[in-house]
Amino acid sequence: SFRVAWTERRYESGQLSNTEHWTAILTIVVQPPHDTERLRVNPLGIYVNAINWSREMSQ
Template sequence: LAAYDFASDRAALFLNEYAKANDPFGQIGTRSVSVQVTSVVRASESSFQVKWTEQVFERGSLASTMRWTAILTIVIRSPSNTDQLRKNPLGVFINAIDWSRELDSAVPTPLSPTESTNER
């Protein structure tokens, strides 16, 4: 998988554990996930906050939409062979991953233009 070309050994362990617990290939053909990255912000010299939205489709129909936030810590290592140079020429590797699902909060509905505060 291409994700491992950008993962340090430490991050690869995290990805392996996640895959064992969630079986990403178990629902091929029945479930798909569309990911849209909504922001990437530097959090420190070696970490970034990444926010994204996932849309889960089951048998072609939208089943759910979830928002996520992660802190990704990176390390930079020069490619040591031609294969690494081809796959990850900048040598940027994710070294630590911490993600969580954002809780949905109710958004207050604004007043309609014809509704006044006295009519409440």
């Protein structure tokens, strides 16, 4: 699994109105491709199996 963190900013009339920090845990699985179409689309066979995200509380 991987931890991903990002910041979301909202603007109103061109001015920053809100900033939120978020964190997600992405769980992956590897399923090697068994045909040419899957090999073309996703050659490594890496898929996100589960996502869990939450907003970080401000301090």
